[in-house]
Amino acid sequence: MHNDIKQVLYSEEQIQEKINELGEVITRDFKGKNPLVICVLKGAFIFMSDLVKKIDIPLEIDFMAVSSYGQSTKSSGVVKIIKDLDVPVEGRDVLIVEDIIDSGLTLSYLVEILKGRNALSTTIVTLFDKPAGRTVDLEVDYKGYILPNEFVVGYGLDYAEKYRNLPYLGILKNEVYSQS
Ligand code: PRP
Ligand code: MN
Ligand code: MG
Numbered sequence: 212m213h214n215d216i217k218q219v220l221y222s223e224e225q226i227q228e229k230i231n232e233l234g235e236v237i238t239r240d241f242k243g244k245n246p247l248v249i250c251v252l253k254g255a256f257i258f259m260s261d262l263v264k265k266i267d268i269p270l271e272i273d274f275m276a277v278s279s280y281g282q283s284t285k286s287s288g289v290v291k292i293i294k295d296l297d298v299p300v301e302g303r304d305v306l307i308v309e310d311i312i313d314s315g316l317t318l319s320y321l322v323e324i325l326k327g328r329n330a331l332s333t334t335i336v337t338l339f340d341k342p343a344g345r346t347v348d349l350e351v352d353y354k355g356y357i358l359p360n361e362f363v364v365g366y367g368l369d370y371a372e373k374y375r376n377l378p379y380l381g382i383l384k385n386e387v388y389s390q391s
Contacts, residue, residue, distance in 0.1 A: 213374070216365075216381035221356055223378040226338070226366055227261065229355045233336060234265020236353065237306070245269050246304045246334075251321065252276035252294065253375070254310035257367040258338045262308060270306075273297055279317050290320040300330040309337040310367045311358075312351060313344035322349075339363070339380065356380075362388065 212219060221229075248270050250259035263272060276294035305325055312318060312335075322333050336353040343360040364370050365377030370388060374381075 213377055213381070215374070215384055215387045216377070217384045218382045219379050220358065220361075220363060220382060221366075221380040226355075226380065229338070230258070230261050231265055233338075233353055233355060234262055234267075237262075237336065238265075238267045241266070241268055241270075241304070241306070243268075244304045245271065246306045247298065247300060248272045248306045248308060249296065249325075250274045251307060251309045251317065254367045254369065255308050255338075257375070258310050259308045262336070271298070275321070277317055277321065279314075290317055292324075300325050300328050302329065302331050304332045304334070305330045306334050306336060309335065311339040311341060311363070312337045312349065313341045314346040315344075315349035316347060318351075319347045319349050338366070339368075 248263060250256060250272065252274050253276065263270065273296045274294065275296050277290050277292055279290045307318065307321060309318060318335060325333050334352045337351060338355040339358050340351060340354045341358045341360060361382045362370065363380055364374035364383050365380045367375050368380070369375045370383055
């Protein structure tokens with residue numbers, strides 16, 4: 212375990228098991244559709260790559276980079292588009308892939324944008340959900356694990372851009388963020 216991690220919440224194996232389940236359900240629900248699967252960069256990049264391998268239907272992928280947290284552990288409330296999609300979403304069934312939903316601001320903003328561009332449907336899948344952080348109403352279609360209100364890192368999730376490469380989800384030691 213990394214020295215800055217206080218506790219492992221979900222192991223690599225537990226995460227892969229959950230992704231297998233999510234992939235199966237999504238495969239079943241999207242049969243006959245050709246969804247555009249959108250990865251919300253950066254945090255969702257690892258989940259995206261593991262999840263699409265478990266979705267056994269034709270699909271297309273694209274990436275969008277948005278950021279609301281910057282260097283902080285709290286959401287700024289302002290969502291910035293850093294990289295937009297390459298393809299139009301008009302008339303498409305869109306599946307948005309997110310690593311974690313906390314306040315819900317990032318995704319409520321994203322869903323509004325995609326609806327405004329006339330997506331046929333917008334569906335959300337998140338690997339982790341932290342319902343205690345929610346400040347806006349958001350309908351989440353597929354959730355992996357429900358988390359306690361702790362600052363977590365790993366499996367794509369960062370603190371000040373670090374720890375994304377940890378293969379598990381862990382709770383960061385308090386002294387790591389009080390130092391900076
Ligand atoms: C994190 C996380 C989600 C979002 C969730 O992204 O990856 O996208 O915050 O928080 P919210 O529900 O309160 O909006 P971040 O803005 O840190 O960018 P990153 O993915 O590049 O790390
Ligand atoms: Mn993110
Ligand atoms: Mg982040």
